[in-house]
Amino acid sequence: MSKLSKNAFAIMAMCENTKEPFGITVDPREGSYAFAWAFKIKKEQAKREGYDKTHVRGAVMFDENFNGCPYCGSKNFYICNRCGKVVCYHGQEVVTCPNCGSSSTLQAADSVDLTGGGF
Numbered sequence: 077m078s079k080l081s082k083n084a085f086a087i088m089a090m091c092e093n094t095k096e097p098f099g100i101t102v103d104p105r106e107g108s109y110a111f112a113w114a115f116k117i118k119k120e121q122a123k124r125e126g127y128d129k130t131h132v133r134g135a136v137m138f139d140e141n142f143n144g145c146p147y148c149g150s151k152n153f154y155i156c157n158r159c160g161k162v163v164c165y166h167g168q169e170v171v172t173c174p175n176c177g178s179s180s181t182l183q184a185a186d187s188v189d190l191t192g193g194g195f
Contacts, residue, residue, distance in 0.1 A: 080101065080103045080112055081103055081104060081105070083103075083104050084101055084102065084103040084104070084112065085101075085102055085127075085130050086099045086100060086101050086102065086122075086125070086127045086130065087099070087100050087102055087127060087130050087132060087162065088100075088117075088122055088127050088128065088161075088162070089114070089145070089153065089161070089162035089163065089164070090161055090162070090163050090164075090174050090175050091145050091146075091147040091148055091150075091163075091164050091174070092148070092150075092163050092164040092165070092166065092171075092174055093147065093148045093164065093166075094147045094148065095174040096116070096147055097117065097118075097119055097122065098114055098115060098116050098117060098145060098146050098147065099114065099115050099116075099117045099122060099127055100112075100113070100114050100115075100162065101113040101114075101115070102130075102132060103139065105137075107134070107135070108134055108135035108136065108137055109132050109134060109135070109136050109137070110136075110137050110138065110139045110142075111136060111137070111138050111139065111142050111153075112139040112141075112142060113139070113141075113142065113143060114142070114143055114144060114145055114146050115146055116146045116147070138151065145164045147164075148164055148166075150164040150165060150166060152164070152165040152166070152167070153165050154171055154182055156173040156175060156176060156178055157178070157180055158173065158176050158178035158180075159173060159175050159176040159178065161173060161175045161176070163175070165182075169181060169182075
């Protein structure tokens with residue numbers, strides 16, 4: 077894993093395949109945010125650590141060593157347009173959020189506005 081800045085924080089995400097939550101370490105870099113590392117974590121622990129209170133607004137990139145979802149290995153994600161959760165993406169045209177059940181087609185975005193909690 078690349079060296080993280082002292083301002084790095086974590087957000088919560090959900091595996092589309094297993095419906096399990098996991099954390100993503102986010103590192104602010106040069107006016108954007110780098111997804112640096114993904115890790116398994118239980119909902120209760122994430123809440124204790126305050127990961128449910130984090131917020132990202134802006135462009136997101138991936139660190140060169142980003143490991144992807146710790147359950148399915150995906151390095152692609154979408155943000156649910158209904159509940160705002162970060163979810164693994166596997167290339168399908170229509171997605172169904174494992175958190176809220178909303179189905180939709182995807183649209184590319186240059187920047188994001190997401191929060192880390194709500195699980």
